[in-house]
Amino acid sequence: MSNTLIVQLDMERFCEEANIPATYVIEIVEHGIIEPQGHAPDAWRFEDYELLIAKRAAKLHKDLELEWEGVALALDLIEEVQQLRAENQRLKQRLGRFVGNATRD
Secondary structure, three states, rough: OOOOOEEEHHHHHHHHOOOHHHHHHHHHHHHHOOOOOOOOOOEEEEOHHHHHHHHHHHHHHOOOOOOOOHHHHHHHHHHHHHHHHHHHHHHHHHHHHHHHHHHHH
């Protein structure tokens, strides 16, 4: 049995760690980009992996001047591309083993 430590951050600490204002965090949550536990901003608890997502969202919002809806869509598309690349790599490896076995026969 593995003991995995789950780090949760409150809103203040999350904003400090992500280096973004609370207004950004609220927008990010309202657009479903991250989903903290809790019913209201003062009760929200974020997991540490959500920091990276929030930082990426804030960067897209600022650098590309995207509305939050566009940020949510861009992050979904980025995730989908990453999944497709990983699947493509797995399929290439399987094909390589298949082709390698076929040439030895």
